[in-house]
Amino acid sequence: MKQPDADETASEAERRRTPGRRASDTAVFDQVAFEEAFVALTDGILLTDAAGRITSANPAAFRILGEDALLDGIFEDLLLVSGATTVQETDHLVRRAWFPREERMGVLEDLLLVSGATTVQDTDHLVRRAWFPREERMGVLEIVTTPLLGGRKLHTVRDVTAQAELLRLKEEFLMEVAHELRTPIAALSASLDLVFEDALTMSREELQTLAGTLRRSALRLEHLVENLLDAGSIEAGTFQVRVLPTSLRQTLSDMLALVQPMLDAKAQRLQIELDAGADHVLADPRRTTQVFANLITNASKYAPEGTPVTIRTVTAGGFVRVTVADKGPGIPADEQARLFQRFFRSRNVREQAGGLGLGLSICRAIIHAQGGDISIESAPDRGTSVHFTLPKARQLAEEADIS
Numbered sequence: 001m002k003q004p005d006a007d008e009t010a011s012e013a014e015r016r017r018t019p020g021r022r023a024s025d026t027a028v029f030d031q032v033a034f035e036e037a038f039v040a041l042t043d044g045i046l047l048t049d050a051a052g053r054i055t056s057a058n059p060a061a062f063r064i065l066g067e068d069a070l071l072d073g074i075f076e077d078l079l080l081v082s083g084a085t086t087v088q089e090t091d092h093l094v095r096r097a098w099f100p101r102e103e104r105m106g107v108l109e110d111l112l113l114v115s116g117a118t119t120v121q122d123t124d125h126l127v128r129r130a131w132f133p134r135e136e137r138m139g140v141l142e143i144v145t146t147p148l149l150g151g152r153k154l155h156t157v158r159d160v161t162a163q164a165e166l167l168r169l170k171e172e173f174l175m176e177v178a179h180e181l182r183t184p185i186a187a188l189s190a191s192l193d194l195v196f197e198d199a200l201t202m203s204r205e206e207l208q209t210l211a212g213t214l215r216r217s218a219l220r221l222e223h224l225v226e227n228l229l230d231a232g233s234i235e236a237g238t239f240q241v242r243v244l245p246t247s248l249r250q251t252l253s254d255m256l257a258l259v260q261p262m263l264d265a266k267a268q269r270l271q272i273e274l275d276a277g278a279d280h281v282l283a284d285p286r287r288t289t290q291v292f293a294n295l296i297t298n299a300s301k302y303a304p305e306g307t308p309v310t311i312r313t314v315t316a317g318g319f320v321r322v323t324v325a326d327k328g329p330g331i332p333a334d335e336q337a338r339l340f341q342r343f344f345r346s347r348n349v350r351e352q353a354g355g356l357g358l359g360l361s362i363c364r365a366i367i368h369a370q371g372g373d374i375s376i377e378s379a380p381d382r383g384t385s386v387h388f389t390l391p392k393a394r395q396l397a398e399e400a401d402i403s
Helices: 006-017 023-040 059-065 075-081 161-198 204-236 248-265 285-302 333-338 359-369 393-402
Strands: 044-048 054-057 087-101 104-109 119-134 137-147 153-159 244-247 269-273 280-283 308-316 319-325 374-378 384-391
Touching (some): 044 059, 059 153, 137 161, 161 204, 204 359, 244 248, 244 285, 248 308, 280 285, 280 384, 280 393, 285 308, 285 384, 359 384
Parallel strands (some): 269 308
Antiparallel strands (some): 044 054, 044 153, 087 104, 087 119, 119 137, 137 153, 308 319, 319 384, 374 384
C-alpha cells in the first residue's frame, strides 16, 4: 500500500482545521439545528399523519394547549375536548412564484404567472381560531394548518389572546370616543340652532343660559381632546409637565368651572377639606387642574345622585397627600391593579356610564412627572378613594436655602 507523502498528510490536516464540512456532516448539522429550532420555537408546532394522529409536537404545543399528553391523539378531537367553544374557519390560498433574480431565485407571494416565473406552487392554509377558558376571560388560539405530502399536516398553534384583547379594546375605544363626542356636539348644535332661530327675540337671561350651555359643551370637548392628545404623548414618550410653585386652592377653583355642571346635574355636592399648610405645592397648575377634573369626573359619574364627593388634604414628610373620595359602587380587588392601564374600565361600572378609560392613566403620568405617587383604595359597595401626593413648595424652598 502506498504511504501518503508529507504533502498529502499536510493537506488532510488542513482540511480538518477548515470550517468546511462534507455533505454528510452538513446534513447532520442541519438536522441538529432543525431539532433545536423545533424545541425552541415559542409557537406550538404539531405534525399529524394521514389519519390525523399527532406524531410530533414541540414543548410550546403542550404549554399553549395545556395538555400533558398529545402524541397519538387525534388533532381535530383535541380542539373539541380541550375546552374550545367556537372554531372559526377561514381558507387562505397562498401562491408563491419563483423567478430568476440575478444570482438567486426571488420569491413573490399572492402572484399570478408573471414574466420570468418558473414555478407556481398552490398551498391551502386553513386558519382557525379557538376560544378556550382562561381564568376569568376567554383565551384565543390561532391554528394554521398546512397540508404536506402524503396526507400529513403541519399545525401551528399560537396564543393570540393579547392581540384579540387589544383589537377588542380598540374597537370599544372608537365607539366610546364617538359616544363621548356626540353628547357635547349635540348640545352645541341644539344651542346654536336656538341662537340662529330666536336670538333676536330671546331675553337676556335666556341668552345667558344658552351661552352657559355652549361654554360647558366647549369645555367638555376641550377636556376630551386634551385627554386623547395626552394619551398619545404618554405612549410616544413626549409627555411633559411644567413644575412651579402652585396654589391648590386656585387649582381647585379652576377645576370647578369644568365639573360643577356635572355635579349640579346629579345633585351632588363637593366637600373640600384643606389642611392649613397644604395650599402651596410644587406642580404644573394646568396639569394638576386636569388631575382634579379627571378624578372628580369619575367620582361624579359613578357615584349615586345626591351623594357627596370629598376632597381632603394632609401634609406629611414634605408632601401634600390629596384624597378624592366618593360613595360609588367600589372596585373589585382583582381589578385594582389594572385601573391605571389605558382603556381599562371596571366591569362594575362599564355599562353604567360612558368613558374612555384614559383618565386614571393620564393622572398617574402627571403625578409621577411631578415627583409624586398615586394609589387607589376601594371595595365593593364601600366607595372609592384615590390618593396622590405632591411635593410641598415651601419645604423645597427651605431645603434650597439650607444648601
